[in-house]
Amino acid sequence: MHQHDGVITTHPAPRDLAISRLGLGAAQFGNLYRETDLETTRDAVAAAWDAGIRYFDTAPHYGLGLSEERLGEVLRDYPREEYLVSTKVGRLIVPSPETADRQDDQGFAVPADRRREWDFSRDGVWRSLDESLTRLGLDHVDIAYLHDPDDHWEAASTTGVQALVELREQGVVRAIGAGMNQSAMLAEFVRRGELDLVMLAGRLTLLDPDALDELIPLTVQHGVGVIAVGVYNSGILSTDRPTPDAHFNYAPASRELIERAGRIAEVCERHGVSLPAAAVAYPLRAPSVVSVVLGMRTAEQVRENVARATQEIPEELWTELAELGLATDPAGRA
Numbered sequence: 001m002h003q004h005d006g007v008i009t010t011h012p013a014p015r016d017l018a019i020s021r022l023g024l025g026a027a028q029f030g031n032l033y034r035e036t037d038l039e040t041t042r043d044a045v046a047a048a049w050d051a052g053i054r055y056f057d058t059a060p061h062y063g064l065g066l067s068e069e070r071l072g073e074v075l076r077d078y079p080r081e082e083y084l085v086s087t088k089v090g091r092l093i094v095p096s097p098e099t100a101d102r103q104d105d106q107g108f109a110v111p112a113d114r115r116r117e118w119d120f121s122r123d124g125v126w127r128s129l130d131e132s133l134t135r136l137g138l139d140h141v142d143i144a145y146l147h148d149p150d151d152h153w154e155a156a157s158t159t160g161v162q163a164l165v166e167l168r169e170q171g172v173v174r175a176i177g178a179g180m181n182q183s184a185m186l187a188e189f190v191r192r193g194e195l196d197l198v199m200l201a202g203r204l205t206l207l208d209p210d211a212l213d214e215l216i217p218l219t220v221q222h223g224v225g226v227i228a229v230g231v232y233n234s235g236i237l238s239t240d241r242p243t244p245d246a247h248f249n250y251a252p253a254s255r256e257l258i259e260r261a262g263r264i265a266e267v268c269e270r271h272g273v274s275l276p277a278a279a280v281a282y283p284l285r286a287p288s289v290v291s292v293v294l295g296m297r298t299a300e301q302v303r304e305n306v307a308r309a310t311q312e313i314p315e316e317l318w319t320e321l322a323e324l325g326l327a328t329d330p331a332g333r334a
Contacts, residue, residue, distance in 0.1 A: 014196040017175055019291045022053055022293075022305065022306065023053065023293035024053050024055070024294070026062065026295075027067060028296065029058070029062070029063070031110050032108055033109065036297055043299040044301070045078075047302040047303055048296070051303070053302075053306070054084060058071050060132055061116060061147060064114040065114065065135050069135045075136075085142055086143035089132075089164070091148075092117045095114055096112060121160075125164060140174070143173065143196075144173040146178040148180060150185065161176075161195070175197055176195055178195060178199070179200075190222050197224060198215070199226075200227070205232075206278060206327045207237065207260065207327075212328055216286050220287050220288050225290040227291050228283035228286075228291070234247040236253050236258070237279040263324075264278070271313075271314050274308065277311040280294070285329060286331070292309070
C-alpha cells in the first residue's frame with residue numbers, strides 16, 4: 001500500500017472507516033451533462049483502484065439511479081471489504097411514465113421516465129436506502145448522507161436523522177452524515193451530535209473558506225469528519241490559469257474572482273505547484289477533513305486528479321497565500 005501513500009488516508013475517520021484521502025465522486029457515471037457508458041465507468045474505477053482510491057460516492061439523484069446501478073455493476077469485480085461506498089437519502093426515485101418522452105431537467109442526460117420526490121420521513125429514508133442497496137447490489141453501504149436538506153430542515157433534522165441513526169444501529173450503514181453546499185446548516189447538524197461525517201461542497205476552497213469560521217472548529221470539537229467536495233468551485237480552480245469564461249458556484253464567475261484566482265495561480269507557479277493541485281490539497285489542511293472527493297468520468301481524469309492529489313506542496317506556498325491575503329490557511333484551525 002505504501003506506493004499509494006498520497007491517496008490513502010493519513011488519519012482515521014470516525015467509526016474506524018479507512019477513507020482514502022482522495023475519493024471518486026460518481027455523478028458523471030449517471031450521465032452528468034452528457035452520456036457516458038459502462039465501459040468508460042469500468043475503466044475509471046480500475047484506474048482509481050490502481051491508484052489506491054478506495055472510497056466511492058454516489059446518490060439516487062445522479063442520473064435517476066443510473067450512477068448507483070453502474071457503480072454497483074463495476075464494483076462487483078472488487079473485494080467488498082476493501083472499499084467504502086457512500087450514497088444519499090432525501091430524494092426518492094419514483095416512476096414518471098407521463099414524462100418518459102422527455103429528458104431529465106436536472107443536468108443528467110437520461111430520460112425522465114422517473115422523477116425525484118423529496119422525502120426525509122422515516123419511511124422515506126428507509127425506502128431510499130433499500131432501493132439504493134438494490135441498485136448497487138450491496139447488502140450495506142458504509143456511509144449514508146442526508147442529501148441537500150436545505151429547504152427541509154424540520155424533517156431532515158428530526159425523522160431524517162433518527163432514521164439514519166436506526167439504520168446505523170442495525171448495521172445497514174456504518175456511518176451517517178449530511179451533504180450540502182452550505183456550511184451553516186451543517187454546523188447546526190454537527191451541534192446536535194448524531195452525525196459522524198459531513199460532506200461539504202464548495203465552502204472550504206481557495207476562493208471560499210467559509211467553513212473555517214464555524215463548521216471546522218465544531219467538527220473538531222465533536223469528532224466529526226469532513227469530506228470536502230466541489231474543491232474546484234464549479235471549474236474556476238480546475239485549470240492552471242482561470243479562463244475568462246470560468247464558472248464559480250454553478251454560475252459565470254465575476255471578474256474580481258477570476259482576477260483573484262489568477263493571482264493565486266501566480267503564487268502557485270512560483271512554488272512549482274499547479275492551481276488545481278493546490279485546490280485539492282487546500283481542504284486537507286483543515287484538522288477534521290479526512291478526504292477530498294472529486295467527480296471523475298474517465299480513467300484519464302482519474303490519473304490527472306491522482307497526479308494533482310499526490311503533488312508535493314511546499315509549506316511556503318500556504319504562508320505566502322495567507323500573507324498576501326489571497327487564501328486563509330486551514331491548518332491548525334481547531
